[in-house]
Amino acid sequence: xxxxxxxxxxxxxxxxxxxxxxxxxNIMDEYQPSATLYQLVNGTDGRRVIKYTSGLALLWxxxxxxxxWLAHWLGFPADGFSLPYQLVLxxxxxxxxxxxxLLLRKILIRYFDEKVTSVTLLLIVIGTNYFQLTAxxxxxxxxxxxxxxxALLVYSTIRWYERPGYGHxxxxxxxxxxxxLIRPSEAICVLIPLLWNTTSWRQFTFxxxxxxFSFIHVAAFILPALTVGAIQLIYWKTTSGNWLFYSYxxxxxxxxxFPPYIxxxxxxxxxxxxxxxxxxxxxxxxxxxxxKWGKSWNLAIITFILLDLWxxxxxxxxxxxxxxxxxxxxxxxxxxxxxxxxxxxxxxMAGRLKWIAAGIAFLLISLNLFQTWQFENGIIDKERMTLPxxxxxxxxxxxxxxxxxxxxxxxxxxxxxxxxxxxxxxxxRTLFSTPSQTGNDTSQxxxxxxxxxxxxxxxxxxxxxxxxxxxxIHVKTDYFIPxxxxxxxxxxxxxxxxxxxxxxxxxxxxxxxxAIRGRWNSVEFWYLTPEVRTPDDNLKVYVWNRVPLExxxxxxxxxxxERRK
Numbered sequence: 001x002x003x004x005x006x007x008x009x010x011x012x013x014x015x016x017x018x019x020x021x022x023x024x025x026n027i028m029d030e031y032q033p034s035a036t037l038y039q040l041v042n043g044t045d046g047r048r049v050i051k052y053t054s055g056l057a058l059l060w061x062x063x064x065x066x067x068x069w070l071a072h073w074l075g076f077p078a079d080g081f082s083l084p085y086q087l088v089l090x091x092x093x094x095x096x097x098x099x100x101x102l103l104l105r106k107i108l109i110r111y112f113d114e115k116v117t118s119v120t121l122l123l124i125v126i127g128t129n130y131f132q133l134t135a136x137x138x139x140x141x142x143x144x145x146x147x148x149x150x151a152l153l154v155y156s157t158i159r160w161y162e163r164p165g166y167g168h169x170x171x172x173x174x175x176x177x178x179x180x181l182i183r184p185s186e187a188i189c190v191l192i193p194l195l196w197n198t199t200s201w202r203q204f205t206f207x208x209x210x211x212x213f214s215f216i217h218v219a220a221f222i223l224p225a226l227t228v229g230a231i232q233l234i235y236w237k238t239t240s241g242n243w244l245f246y247s248y249x250x251x252x253x254x255x256x257x258f259p260p261y262i263x264x265x266x267x268x269x270x271x272x273x274x275x276x277x278x279x280x281x282x283x284x285x286x287x288x289x290x291x292k293w294g295k296s297w298n299l300a301i302i303t304f305i306l307l308d309l310w311x312x313x314x315x316x317x318x319x320x321x322x323x324x325x326x327x328x329x330x331x332x333x334x335x336x337x338x339x340x341x342x343x344x345x346x347x348x349m350a351g352r353l354k355w356i357a358a359g360i361a362f363l364l365i366s367l368n369l370f371q372t373w374q375f376e377n378g379i380i381d382k383e384r385m386t387l388p389x390x391x392x393x394x395x396x397x398x399x400x401x402x403x404x405x406x407x408x409x410x411x412x413x414x415x416x417x418x419x420x421x422x423x424x425x426x427x428x429r430t431l432f433s434t435p436s437q438t439g440n441d442t443s444q445x446x447x448x449x450x451x452x453x454x455x456x457x458x459x460x461x462x463x464x465x466x467x468x469x470x471x472x473i474h475v476k477t478d479y480f481i482p483x484x485x486x487x488x489x490x491x492x493x494x495x496x497x498x499x500x501x502x503x504x505x506x507x508x509x510x511x512x513x514x515a516i517r518g519r520w521n522s523v524e525f526w527y528l529t530p531e532v533r534t535p536d537d538n539l540k541v542y543v544w545n546r547v548p549l550e551x552x553x554x555x556x557x558x559x560x561x562e563r564r565k
Contacts, residue, residue: 005050007064007080008081013080055180055232067084092140100148107335123279143328143331149175152171173224251497251503301337312330420526428559430558446553454542468563473561476524477543479551480521482517490543493505
């Protein structure tokens with residue numbers, strides 16, 4: 001939805017800055033494409049900026065215009081979201097997937113025979129999470145399109161080194177531009193053509209000396225890349241006022257390069273790549289065979305894969321939410337990994353262990369297909385997997401989720417109000433408490449007014465709160481609002497902070513109709529600790545008097561509930 005919004009906003013509603021909330025609210029009510037509008041962040045002058053870059057919208061554009069014409073012709077609402085748009089864009093995703101596989105075959109067949117090529121394609125398509133991501137949840141996600149663009153980039157690079165031509169230079173530049181426009185962190189794709197057919201640093205530096213005398217080839221590469229990139233720069237300038245704009249404004253998410261979450265990304269039972277896509281281990285073994293054979297493109301593949309793995313495992317949400325089986329972020333790199341996987345397959349198929357290897361391959365493909373089925377039927381959970389739960393459902397066609405729920409990670413809600421279940425699984429302790437008081441007297445209470453508008457409770461790093469992956473926090477206080485008080489009622493706040501910036505900010509205040517003047521009022525809420533970026537991220541709980549008039553505070557209590565061992 002976020003990737004796609006560029007097209008209807010620009011070409012149907014003439015509102016690329018999404019300043020008019022009416023049409024977007026109508027779309028949300030009619031089609032419910034998203035639970036919330038988390039895809040948008042604030043721009044300037046009432047405009048809103050789409051969080052994601054516009055690369056996919058550019059690739060969808062021809063199909064969007066076809067769907068727009070069909071909607072008029074067939075009598076459907078020409079609103080960008082009715083049935084013709086849904087169908088045509090879904091078929092676009094399938095066509096792009098087919099194109100990617102055809103290009104990958106053309107790459108493999110240049111280095112390997114028909115049998116090895118077929119086996120490699122089979123392993124990639126139904127032996128990995130490519131199957132689930134392309135056929136089920138991710139046909140219109142970026143990874144399917146990136147896979148095809150990487151195939152185009154690699155194929156064009158191979159052809160350019162076989163016989164340099166302006167057409168292939170143009171395709172290399174266009175591929176790099178589109179890949180980066182879809183996902184800016186993929187800009188490292190430029191290393192593929194730069195390092196291809198080099199086996200040493202000396203060869204790499206010598207290549208730049210040659211390129212100085214190949215101006216037209218360089219221009220043919222740079223021109224399409226810059227043209228494509230300019231689309232995003234112009235959009236950012238018109239909606240945010242800046243040529244460059246970082247749209248991930250939530251402090252709770254971001255990159256952590258040192259160290260990355262590499263162990264979790266590869267081996268965690270939550271989404272670990274090697275756990276749920278073990279066949280790709282053989283691609284890494286295949287690098288050894290490429291090295292032994294002295295393939296001139298080995299350096300390019302190894303460098304790219306290591307950098308890509310480092311980058312995708314550095315994102316704070318390293319499991320990339322719940323929409324796909326296994327680790328979806330690495331899927332575009334399968335184009336590069338298919339070459340060492342094919343090298344490994346070729347070596348095994350030529351040896352005496354080929355029938356044993358065929359049996360192992362059959363088991364791994366069967367495992368992938370069966371676990372894909374488990375994932376699609378809710379037996380494998382989309383985000384909450386653990387080793388004990390994985391063991392409990394391994395090989396099962398049925399699972400009593402209610403009975404096994406205690407083996408899963410805590411269920412996290414996108415709703416503002418959170419309420420814990422099964423508190424008997426938790427142990428309770430007090431984090432912060434003011435002396436208990438009763439009655440209607442305010443003489444012993446805490447007064448907040450004027451410059452003294454905040455009263456702070458606990459301020460603790462996550463590692464001091466709990467050694468578990470989460471905890472429930474219960475926050476409660478009483479406050480007294482004198483007669484004649486006017487303005488906003490005081491607010492009870494809890495939030496986590498990364499380097500001083502708040503995320504998962506929760507606040508509760510009694511409404512003007514609910515709060516009673518001249519008497520004590522109670523306010524409370526539950527707060528589930530977020531997936532913290534670092535163990536040093538700190539929880540702050542406080543009361544905020546939002547007007548300069550006096551109020552009184554008492555019985556401020558913060559209680560933590562930690563999961564029992």
